[in-house]
Amino acid sequence: MNSCYINSVACVSAQNTLRNDHFLEEVVFYDENIISAINPVYKEYIPPAAARRMAKGVKIGVVASAMALKEAYITIPDAIITGTGMGCLQDSEKFVSSMITNDEQFLTPTSFIQSTHNTVGAQIALGLQCKAYNFSYVNGAVSFESCLIDAQLMFQEQEVKHILVGGVDEHGAHTNNLHKLIGHIKKEPVSTVQLLNSKTPGTIFGEGASFFLLSDKKEHGSYGKLVDVEIINTIKLENIIDRVLHFLNRNGISVEDIDAVILGNNGDVEFDNYYNKLQDGLFKNTQQLAYKHLFGEYNTVSATGFWVGAKILKSQTVPNVLKINNKRSNSYKNILLYNQYRGENHSFVLLQSC
Amino acid sequence: MEALKLELKEKIIEQLNLEDISIEEIGDNDPLFGDGLGLDSIDALELIVMLDKDYGIKLTDPKEGKKIFESVAIMAAYITENRTK
Numbered sequence: 001m002n003s004c005y006i007n008s009v010a011c012v013s014a015q016n017t018l019r020n021d022h023f024l025e026e027v028v029f030y031d032e033n034i035i036s037a038i039n040p041v042y043k044e045y046i047p048p049a050a051a052r053r054m055a056k057g058v059k060i061g062v063v064a065s066a067m068a069l070k071e072a073y074i075t076i077p078d079a080i081i082t083g084t085g086m087g088c089l090q091d092s093e094k095f096v097s098s099m100i101t102n103d104e105q106f107l108t109p110t111s112f113i114q115s116t117h118n119t120v121g122a123q124i125a126l127g128l129q130c131k132a133y134n135f136s137y138v139n140g141a142v143s144f145e146s147c148l149i150d151a152q153l154m155f156q157e158q159e160v161k162h163i164l165v166g167g168v169d170e171h172g173a174h175t176n177n178l179h180k181l182i183g184h185i186k187k188e189p190v191s192t193v194q195l196l197n198s199k200t201p202g203t204i205f206g207e208g209a210s211f212f213l214l215s216d217k218k219e220h221g222s223y224g225k226l227v228d229v230e231i232i233n234t235i236k237l238e239n240i241i242d243r244v245l246h247f248l249n250r251n252g253i254s255v256e257d258i259d260a261v262i263l264g265n266n267g268d269v270e271f272d273n274y275y276n277k278l279q280d281g282l283f284k285n286t287q288q289l290a291y292k293h294l295f296g297e298y299n300t301v302s303a304t305g306f307w308v309g310a311k312i313l314k315s316q317t318v319p320n321v322l323k324i325n326n327k328r329s330n331s332y333k334n335i336l337l338y339n340q341y342r343g344e345n346h347s348f349v350l351l352q353s354c
Numbered sequence: 355m356e357a358l359k360l361e362l363k364e365k366i367i368e369q370l371n372l373e374d375i376s377i378e379e380i381g382d383n384d385p386l387f388g389d390g391l392g393l394d395s396i397d398a399l400e401l402i403v404m405l406d407k408d409y410g411i412k413l414t415d416p417k418e419g420k421k422i423f424e425s426v427a428i429m430a431a432y433i434t435e436n437r438t439k
Binding site: 107 | 372396399403
C-alpha cells in the first residue's frame with residue numbers, strides 16, 4: 001500500500017489548539033457538562049459576507065481546513081473529505097423549529113440550504129474554488145475514520161497527491177437537551193480533572209474541527225505516517241483484546257511495539273469498560289493517554305485524538321495532562337488510537353513516525 | 355412611514371445576519387442589492403418570505419421583487435400600500 005503522510009495538522013477545540021507551535025501547555029479547565037470550541041478570529045479566514053450565513057460548525061471547519069492547507073503550503077488539494085456525525089445541527093434545528101412555529105409555512109431558505117451534512121466540505125471547496133473530489137462521511141463516531149479509509153484507498157489507487165481530511169461537529173442546543181434527557185450527557189457538571197474518574201453514566205459534550213493534509217510523499221515538516229485504519233460497528237466486550245491483537249498482527253507489530261496508546265475514555269461508567277479492559281490487560285505496560293476530558297465527546301472528536309497522536313510523533317513529547325498511567329516511553333514510533341462511543345462504532349488507527 | 359423604515363432595517367439586519375452593519379449605516383434610499391448592501395438572490399428569497407409572514411403580502415411574480423427591494427424607502431411604500439396584516 002502507498003504511504004500516507006500527515007503533512008499538516010489543524011485543530012479548533014475547547015482548548016488553545018489554534019497555534020501549532022504549542023501543544024497543550026496551557027490547559028483550559030472546565031467545570032461543566034457541555035463545553036464549546038474557542039472561537040478563532042473568523043475574519044482572518046472567512047470574508048464577512050460569506051461568514052454571515054455560516055453556523056459555528058461551518059466556520060470552525062473552514063478555519064481548520066485553511067490552517068491545515070497553509071501549514072502544508074498547499075493552495076488547492078486533490079480531494080476534500082469531511083467527516084461529521086451530526087452535520088450542521090444549528091441550522092437543522094433552526095429550520096425544523098421554524099417549520100413547527102410557522103405551521104410549515106414561511107420557510108426561509110438560508111438555514112435549509114446550510115443544514116445539510118455536506119455544507120462544511122462544500123463551503124471549503126467554494127472558498128478555495130476547488131472542483132476536485134469532495135465527499136462527506138456521516139457515520140456516527142467513525143465518520144472521521146471513514147474519511148481516513150477513503151483517503152488511503154485514493155492513495156492506493158495513485159489517484160491523488162494531496163488530500164484534505166477532517167472531522168467537524170457543532171453543538172445544537174435542542175439536540176443537547178435531548179441527550180441530557182436520555183442520560184448521554186451527565187446530569188451534573190464535571191470538572192476537566194475529574195471526568196475520567198467519574199462513576200456516573202453519560203459524559204460531557206464538546207464540539208470542534210480538526211483537519212489534516214495527507215500526502216503521498218513525506219515533506220520536511222511531516223508529522224508522521226498513517227499506517228492503518230479499521231472500523232468495526234460492534235464488538236463484544238470479551239472480544240476487544242482479540243480485535244486489537246488482530247489489528248496489530250495485520251500490521252506486523254506486537255503490543256510491545258506500541259509506544260503509546262491513545263484511548264477514548266470519556267468518563268461514562270457504562271461504556272469506559274472497553275478501555276478499562278485494555279488498560280488493565282493488554283496495555284498495562286504501555287503508556288496510556290486520554291484526551292476527551294479536555295475536548296468533550298462528539299462524533300468526530302477522534303479527529304482530535306488523531307491530532308494528539310500526530311503532535312506527539314512530531315514533537316516526541318507528551319503533555320502531562322494526557323497521561324493516565326505511570327508508564328513512560330523514551331521515544332514515540334508507533335501510536336495506536338482506539339475509540340468507541342457507547343459501545344459501538346469502534347475504530348483502530350495506527351500512526352507511525354517517519 | 356418612518357417607523358416602518360426603521361422596523362425594516364432592523365429586520366433586514368437580523369434576518370440576513372448582517373452582523374457588522376448598524377441601522378444608521380442603511381440609508382432609506384441606498385440600493386439593497388449590487389453596490390449597496392450587496393445582498394444576493396438568497397437574501398431576496400428571505401425578504402419575499404418576510405413580506406408574506408410579517409405583512410401578508412404574497413409576491414407571485416419574482417420579477418416584482420427586483421423593484422420592491424430596490425431600497426428600504428421603496429419597500430416601506432409598497433408595504434404600506436399592500437399590507438394585509
